[in-house]
Amino acid sequence: MVLIVITKAPMQLSIFLKQRQKQQKSIQLWFKRLRRNTRINLDPYFHQAHDAVFKNTDCMKCAHCCATTSPIFYQKDIDRAALALHIKPGEFIERYLEMDEEGDFVFTQTPCPFLQADHACSIYKDRPKACREYPHTNRKQIRQLLTITEKNTQVCPAVLQIVNQIQERFKADGITI
Ligand code: SF4
Numbered sequence: 001m002v003l004i005v006i007t008k009a010p011m012q013l014s015i016f017l018k019q020r021q022k023q024q025k026s027i028q029l030w031f032k033r034l035r036r037n038t039r040i041n042l043d044p045y046f047h048q049a050h051d052a053v054f055k056n057t058d059c060m061k062c063a064h065c066c067a068t069t070s071p072i073f074y075q076k077d078i079d080r081a082a083l084a085l086h087i088k089p090g091e092f093i094e095r096y097l098e099m100d101e102e103g104d105f106v107f108t109q110t111p112c113p114f115l116q117a118d119h120a121c122s123i124y125k126d127r128p129k130a131c132r133e134y135p136h137t138n139r140k141q142i143r144q145l146l147t148i149t150e151k152n153t154q155v156c157p158a159v160l161q162i163v164n165q166i167q168e169r170f171k172a173d174g175i176t177i
């Protein structure tokens, strides 16, 4: 999440939200077919599109992920962030976290309490692993992350662009799903 500082502005948020809404059904259908179609090795498609899109994405101008969703905090994340804030892990949990339905610690609120007005993260060096890896589109075995990636097309303009690039690439390569 944030601070992948690069050159051009990402798709404007208002444009992104309209575009995502317009593509809602087709994206749902695409992911449904993709889940069923296990013959395609998706990693090269996602990784190439991820690199291309993030080369031109300035997360500092967006911060939509930090403003609207919460990362999962594992114990190591809690310990590191608490140490950075000079408080005990228990106090960090008490002040900032709650348990979600899956039993994971997440923020009690959005926007993230560490997101600053200029979109910087006040615990950047000590942010949780989930923030470091967001939006996960360059992870290995991306097929296992299709559900979260589909959800992230509603949060992250870069993920929507990545998916749109892959759709174009499939067309160019004559791949039907
Ligand atoms: S901890 Fe930092 S990177 Fe993570 S959601 Fe909050 S502001 Fe964003």
Ligand code: SF4
Pocket: 001, 002, 010, 057, 058, 059, 060, 062, 063, 064, 065, 066, 134, 135, 155, 156, 157, 158, 159
């Ligand atoms: S939502 Fe996506 S593009 Fe926006 S700050 Fe987060 S990772 Fe970057």
